[in-house]
Amino acid sequence: xxxxxxxxxxxxxxxxxxxxxxxxxxxxxxxxxNNADPVVMSNFGLLMIIVWGLxxxxxxxxxxxxxxxxxxxxxxxxxxxVVWAKWIxxxxxxxxxxxxxxxxxFYAIYGLNDIAFMLFFLVVFFAKPTxxxx
Numbered sequence: 724x725x726x727x728x729x730x731x732x733x734x735x736x737x738x739x740x741x742x743x744x745x746x747x748x749x750x751x752x753x754x755x756x757n758n759a760d761p762v763v764m765s766n767f768g769l770l771m772i773i774v775w776g777l778x779x780x781x782x783x784x785x786x787x788x789x790x791x792x793x794x795x796x797x798x799x800x801x802x803x804x805v806v807w808a809k810w811i812x813x814x815x816x817x818x819x820x821x822x823x824x825x826x827x828x829f830y831a832i833y834g835l836n837d838i839a840f841m842l843f844f845l846v847v848f849f850a851k852p853t854x855x856x857x
Contacts, residue, residue, distance in 0.1 A: 724850035726786075729793075732847070733783035736796070736840045740776030743836070744769045747829035755823030759814065759830060763806055775799060793847035800841035807834030 748756050751766050762768070775796075782792050811834065820827025 730783045732843050733779045737776040737780035741773050744772050747825045755826035759819045788852050793844045797841050797844035800837045803837045
């Protein structure tokens with residue numbers, strides 16, 4: 724698989740995690756975001772999403788086969804997708820939008836973002852390695 728594409732995909736995933744959390748949580752000050760899911764989206768949970776973002780960016784600097792690392796990242800994203808789907812099925816996004824526009828937007832889109840990057844990580848995992856990666 725094209726090394727530049729993999730590198731840029733890892734960086735994009737990291738920036739989405741870091742930037743998304745900082746933007747939608749308003750720098751960890753948005754209580755509406757925390758209140759909508761106080762377990763997964765507590766400030767600690769949001770901080771851990773940033774840490775995953777840092778891991779993605781760190782992985783972008785690896786000049787070797789990252790197949791299994793991408794596989795682990797795909798599983799991590801799958802966990803968030805399942806949690807988001809469960810949350811969406813049991814809660815009202817419109818009530819979160821009523822409480823705060825940023826929090827509502829976050830809950831409306833974060834699972835879709837995680838699906839997209841989960842698929843990217845799966846493609847990296849299943850891609851046939853190039854000669855320099857074996």
